Amino acid sequence: MAFIVFLVFLVSPFQAEAVLWISGLQELLWVFSLLLAALSYTKTKEIGKIAIILTSLFTIIALLSKETAVCFILFFLVLDVFGFRFQRGRHLKSAYIAFSSILILFGFVRAVVLTIPSNFFLLSLTGSSSRIF
Numbered sequence: 001m002a003f004i005v006f007l008v009f010l011v012s013p014f015q016a017e018a019v020l021w022i023s024g025l026q027e028l029l030w031v032f033s034l035l036l037a038a039l040s041y042t043k044t045k046e047i048g049k050i051a052i053i054l055t056s057l058f059t060i061i062a063l064l065s066k067e068t069a070v071c072f073i074l075f076f077l078v079l080d081v082f083g084f085r086f087q088r089g090r091h092l093k094s095a096y097i098a099f100s101s102i103l104i105l106f107g108f109v110r111a112v113v114l115t116i117p118s119n120f121f122l123l124s125l126t127g128s129s130s131r132i133f
Helices: 002-011 022-042 049-065 067-084 092-113 120-126
Strands: none
Touching: 022 049, 022 067, 049 067, 049 092, 067 092
16 A cells, blocks of 8 residues: 555645645655654554654654644644544653754744844845955
């Protein structure tokens, strides 16, 4: 069955840029990483420490691939509500503390470290040939 799905994906005209173009590779990478995170998160009924660590690692990889992966906490929340009814054991609170820490760290890095200088667009609009590095 997996081989048939592979063949369908290979010749499908939909989402071909994720497979054929290097610029679309980030789509494939963040979805793959997030699905690996979901697999490690839902592998057992009771979540353990190793599952939290693996889920966090795959989630960070997804966030490094594309910012859209920030939706992961809602994805895991939906999995817990509809799949497990929040009956995941004593480590569930630790999992959401880890996920919240990832979100806070991502927000900090995005807001402080990766900001565009305030005069970046001003210099390009005025036609100045000098660049500030």
